Amino acid sequence: MPPRLNLTSAFRALSLRASTTPAAGTSQPLFLQQSQKVAAPAARRFYSGDNLTPDSQLPQSEQLPPSSSSSSSSSLSPEQFDNAAQQSVRQQQQRQDNVNALNRLEMVAYGLNPFDAKEEGHKYGLPSLPLPSELHKDHRYDDVMGQITRLLMKDGKLSKAQRDMAMILNYLRTSPPPKLNPLRPLIPGSPAPHFLPLDPVTYLRVAIDSVAPLVKIRGFRGMAGGGRSLEVPAPLAARQRRRTAFMWILDAVQKRKSKGSGRKMFPTRVAEEIVAVVEGRSNVWEKRAQVHKLGTAARANLMNPQIKNFL
Amino acid sequence: MSATNCLRCLGRPAVAGASRGVIVPVFAPRTAPFSTTAVQNAMPGKPQKSMEHQDRSVRVYRAGKKMKIKKKGNLDRGKPPAPGERKAFRKKIVLSNDNALPVPWVTEMVAGSLSDRKQVGTIVSLPPVLQDQLRATEAFQPTQTWGLFRKPSTLIRQESVDLIGKMEKAVENKETARIVLTGEKISGKSTMLLQAQSHAYLNNWIVIHFPDAQELINGSTEYAPIPNTENPTLYMQQNYCLKLLQSIKKANEKIFAKLLSVSSHSELPQNITVNQPLLSLINAAKEAEGAWPVFQALWSELNAQGANRPPILLSMDNLPHIMKISEYRSASFDKIHAHDLALVKLFTDALGGNARFPSGGAVIAATNRNNGPRIPSMELALKQRLAVQNGDSEGMPVKDPYFKGYDERVEKVLKTVEVMEVNRIGKKEARGLMEYWAASGLLRTTVDEQAVSEKWTLGGGGVLGEMERAALLTMKI
Numbered sequence: 001m002p003p004r005l006n007l008t009s010a011f012r013a014l015s016l017r018a019s020t021t022p023a024a025g026t027s028q029p030l031f032l033q034q035s036q037k038v039a040a041p042a043a044r045r046f047y048s049g050d051n052l053t054p055d056s057q058l059p060q061s062e063q064l065p066p067s068s069s070s071s072s073s074s075s076l077s078p079e080q081f082d083n084a085a086q087q088s089v090r091q092q093q094q095r096q097d098n099v100n101a102l103n104r105l106e107m108v109a110y111g112l113n114p115f116d117a118k119e120e121g122h123k124y125g126l127p128s129l130p131l132p133s134e135l136h137k138d139h140r141y142d143d144v145m146g147q148i149t150r151l152l153m154k155d156g157k158l159s160k161a162q163r164d165m166a167m168i169l170n171y172l173r174t175s176p177p178p179k180l181n182p183l184r185p186l187i188p189g190s191p192a193p194h195f196l197p198l199d200p201v202t203y204l205r206v207a208i209d210s211v212a213p214l215v216k217i218r219g220f221r222g223m224a225g226g227g228r229s230l231e232v233p234a235p236l237a238a239r240q241r242r243r244t245a246f247m248w249i250l251d252a253v254q255k256r257k258s259k260g261s262g263r264k265m266f267p268t269r270v271a272e273e274i275v276a277v278v279e280g281r282s283n284v285w286e287k288r289a290q291v292h293k294l295g296t297a298a299r300a301n302l303m304n305p306q307i308k309n310f311l
Numbered sequence: 312m313s314a315t316n317c318l319r320c321l322g323r324p325a326v327a328g329a330s331r332g333v334i335v336p337v338f339a340p341r342t343a344p345f346s347t348t349a350v351q352n353a354m355p356g357k358p359q360k361s362m363e364h365q366d367r368s369v370r371v372y373r374a375g376k377k378m379k380i381k382k383k384g385n386l387d388r389g390k391p392p393a394p395g396e397r398k399a400f401r402k403k404i405v406l407s408n409d410n411a412l413p414v415p416w417v418t419e420m421v422a423g424s425l426s427d428r429k430q431v432g433t434i435v436s437l438p439p440v441l442q443d444q445l446r447a448t449e450a451f452q453p454t455q456t457w458g459l460f461r462k463p464s465t466l467i468r469q470e471s472v473d474l475i476g477k478m479e480k481a482v483e484n485k486e487t488a489r490i491v492l493t494g495e496k497i498s499g500k501s502t503m504l505l506q507a508q509s510h511a512y513l514n515n516w517i518v519i520h521f522p523d524a525q526e527l528i529n530g531s532t533e534y535a536p537i538p539n540t541e542n543p544t545l546y547m548q549q550n551y552c553l554k555l556l557q558s559i560k561k562a563n564e565k566i567f568a569k570l571l572s573v574s575s576h577s578e579l580p581q582n583i584t585v586n587q588p589l590l591s592l593i594n595a596a597k598e599a600e601g602a603w604p605v606f607q608a609l610w611s612e613l614n615a616q617g618a619n620r621p622p623i624l625l626s627m628d629n630l631p632h633i634m635k636i637s638e639y640r641s642a643s644f645d646k647i648h649a650h651d652l653a654l655v656k657l658f659t660d661a662l663g664g665n666a667r668f669p670s671g672g673a674v675i676a677a678t679n680r681n682n683g684p685r686i687p688s689m690e691l692a693l694k695q696r697l698a699v700q701n702g703d704s705e706g707m708p709v710k711d712p713y714f715k716g717y718d719e720r721v722e723k724v725l726k727t728v729e730v731m732e733v734n735r736i737g738k739k740e741a742r743g744l745m746e747y748w749a750a751s752g753l754l755r756t757t758v759d760e761q762a763v764s765e766k767w768t769l770g771g772g773g774v775l776g777e778m779e780r781a782a783l784l785t786m787k788i
Contacts, residue, residue: 065416065433065746066758134787145786166784173753174408174458197410198752201788259392260400 144205144242151246152270167267172200172274181280186210196278207277211248211284212241215295223306232302232311233295248284249273404451405458406442413461414750422513425467425506426475432743436464437509444512447561449522450505456779460751466744466775468499470733471506477729478507478673482622488673489662491630491725493693494733497776500677503733504626507675511624516672517563517613519555521627521658525682527551528649530638537603537653544641545653552654553602556609560593566621567593573615576608583608603653610657616669623672625661630676631683633659634721650720663724688718692725700730735773738763744775745782754782 104114133139141149145165153161177194180186187210196203216236219229236244249270256269276282301307418424420435437445442463445451457463474490481488492500504520511518526532532551536544560567567590576583581595589612596605613620627633633655639647649655660666661674678689691708698707710717736744742763748754756762770778 063416065743065750067742067746141786149786162786163784165786169786169788170459170784173410174405176409198412199755199788201786257389259396261397262401265400 142201142205144208145201147239147242148204148208148246151243151250163263164267164270167264168271168274169200169204171268171271172203173197175271175275178275178278180278184210184280184285186278193278203278204274207274208242208245208249211277211282211288212236212245213288213291214241215291216240216244217291217294217298220307220310223304224301230301230304230307231294231298232304232307233298245284245288248287249277249282252276252282252284402453404446404453406446406451406463407457407461408459409461411459411461411751411753414464414747416750417462417464417747420465420509420513422510424513425471425510426479427467428472430467431469431472432467432740434464434466434743434747436462441509441512444518444562445505445508447558448508448518448520449558450501450508450520452501455502456783459753459783464747465502465506465509466736466740466747467506468503468736468740470499470731471503474503474507474675474731475510477731478510478624481673482671485669485671487661487664487666487668487671488675489664489728490673490675491662491693491696491728491730492675492677492733493730494678494680495735495771495774496680497774497779498733498735499775500679500733501628502775504628504675504677507673508624508626511622511673512562514622515566516622516624517566517620518624518626519559520562520624521555521654524627524629524632524655527652527655528632528635528637528639533599534639534652536642543648543651545651545656546639546647547603547653549599549602552606553596553599555654556593556596556602556606559609560590564590570612570620572612573618574612579604579608589613606654614666614669618669620669622670623668624675625658625672626675626677627658628677629679629683631678631686631689634686634689634718634724635684648720650724659724662728664727686718686721687714687716688721689725691717692722693730696725696728696730697732735771736775736778737773738767741767741773741778744778748782753788755788 107114127135134141139146149161149165150158152164175197177197180193186206190206190210191199191202196206214236215233218232218234220232221229223230253266253269253273256273258265258269260268273282273284277284302311414434417434417436419438420441424430424435451457451463474492477488477490492503494500508518508520521527527548532548534546534548537547568588570589571586572583572589572592573585575585576592579592579595580597580601581591583592583595589609592605592609592612596602612618613623633649635649636646637649637652639652641647650659657666658674658676662676666674678693691710694708698704742758745754745758745763745766749756749758766778766782767773769781770776
């Protein structure tokens with residue numbers, strides 16, 4: 001294997017180090033420096049923590065957007081400022097270059113590769129590994145989103161289904177906060193209703209998980225005697241539960257009347273049904289209760305000696 | 312109402328009139344003598360079975376009976392949507408979203424906002440009065456994302472400042488700026504028109520806006536030849552004209568109440584004398600029948616020289632539609648060129664430079680790429696104008712000598728217009744926009760250089776509508 005020590009890349013790397021002024025001697029990778037620069041708007045995910053309210057998260061200078069507030073003024077005249085700045089940058093660059101070169105020599109002495117791709121040649125740095133799931137092309141969407149979009153799909157037109165799903169989310173974003181029905185409690189741990197519209201993905205997830213059934217009824221043909229089938233409850237996995245719930249919702253959407261036309265009509269109907277589910281008005285709740293009732297009644301059949309081999 | 316009981320004897324007659332020997336009319340259904348259907352239908356009871364069927368010994372073939380299959384599926388018994396309701400759903404325009412957070416640094420648009428070069432990259436909101444005016448002229452479109460934010464707001468772009476600058480300069484010199492906006496799909500041409508209109512309203516111009524040129528030529532409104540026009544015969548569209556007049560009136564009501572007429576118009580349904588407010592002139596058009604003469608009178612009043620009229624903005628969206636043969640036919644069943652429709656002619660004359668507004672103004676048209684027809688003459692003319700504007704005489708495109716589809720009338724109109732390209736936005740503007748989205752609570756990421764760069768790239772290198780699609784119309788929120 002040829003040595004990977006390549007001098008051209010070393011020079012290129014040296015000339016790149018002119019931009020911002022971190023303290024001399026830091027040999028931080030670029031991507032780490034980037035992530036430290038994250039400014040005030042980082043806090044705009046205002047209900048990521050419980051104790052945060054939207055008001056406390058606004059930047060100090062409220063009348064200015066974040067980008068314009070960062071440009072600070074100085075008392076120097078522009079030319080003076082330019083000269084001084086240039087000189088200091090040059091000095092710092094030299095110092096930095098020396099430090100970097102020394103660091104590299106040190107690394108070579110230890111038998112390490114000083115020109116690791118992690119550090120050099122990337123405009124925005126390399127992402128930290130392992131990659132978060134949303135950076136993988138197959139898992140770029142929320143898991144519920146991905147599953148449900150495919151359930152919406154007709155004739156294999158995934159792109160259209162995705163557009164429909166986006167419209168559903170936009171409907172949820174613009175609809176008023178749902179009024180919950182205490183008789184139809186949502187899944188435990190769901191956020192307060194006034195938080196739901198601005199987080200439509202959670203809105204949808206809460207709706208589906210709340211009406212997802214826990215069991216399905218399996219029929220064993222002819223085992224109940226007299227040709228009747230023996231009904232036995234069987235637990236469902238999370239994906240199966242969501243699928244069942246969303247298929248029920250889609251059935252309800254089919255029965256819903258279309259009052260308009262155009263490409264927004266179908267997503268609007270789906271979104272209306274989802275709001276109805278969260279507000280406890282939907283018939284899907286009845287279906288769930290029915291399945292659960294049947295499951296409770298049939299659970300004695302689990303002890304049937306005939307089916308022990310099947311379970 | 313007659314009493315059921317006989318009032319004299321308090322006895323109830325068993326059959327009305329039968330006991331007294333009065334002839335009682337038989338209430339048989341009245342039908343035409345040559346039809347018996349209604350009578351048969353009105354007969355009570357089932358048709359009697361023939362004796363043959365009851366006699367089991369006789370073999371009877373059941374003739375005339377068919378197997379009926381009951382249709383399954385849910386019968387739709389609900390009320391169907393009212394006429395126009397479905398279209399209303401499609402065309403509904405929502406301008407606010409109460410869930411979105413108010414953005415503290417967004418200011419209201421004022422008369423000078425759009426011409427201020429320092430404000431490029433900032434967001435300004437439309438004041439409520441202006442919203443009503445823009446609604447009246449149908450400047451908002453249902454495909455735009457007004458409904459997602461707290462208040463309808465718009466980004467001030469470099470192009471918008473340039474456009475408004477041209478409008479202002481034209482008014483200073485009492486000239487008419489004639490501009491065609493071109494650009495890619497969803498790059499913001501219609502929004503640019505909206506900004507031009509906003510500037511005009513805020514600076515007390517008169518605005519006449521054709522929201523969709525397609526409506527004029529696709530055979531959806533009534534038309535009639537204008538009497539005494541020959542070679543070519545011109546056609547008026549009275550229904551469209553009435554609608555246009557009403558929208559003009561609604562949007563410019565304050566100005567029209569102050570402007571006074573300079574000549575009398577006795578030919579109108581309502582006699583208008585000198586020194587009457589122009590509002591009463593518009594009000595003279597109550598029905599479609601008199602709409603075209605009223606519009607003509609209004610146009611001549613607005614263009615009256617020496618009457619101290621305000622500047623005029625004449626604008627049209629979806630320009631390519633009026634650059635072709637229309638769907639209408641003449642009395643001899645020849646196709647009518649769109650420029651022979653009087654309203655279109657008025658616009659094309661102004662765009663071609665034949666009309667001169669007394670206090671200056673602007674004629675602005677926006678092309679459309681999504682639904683628009685391809686007009687080779689128009690495309691060539693616009694490219695040629697761009698080449699001339701850029702001083703690029705060598706790269707001037709020329710006509711294809713083997714192509715027959717060029718249209719001289721179109722070329723004549725576009726010969727001297729100014730072409731403005733609505734380009735992609737830069738990263739600075741993109742950042743201002745994305746900070747606004749994030750502060751509204753609609754974009755749930757940190758807005759840093761990387762995020763801006765990502766959306767800017769996903770949006771085709773800064774095509775504004777594509778950026779909106781990538782950030783606001785997505786499953787990844």
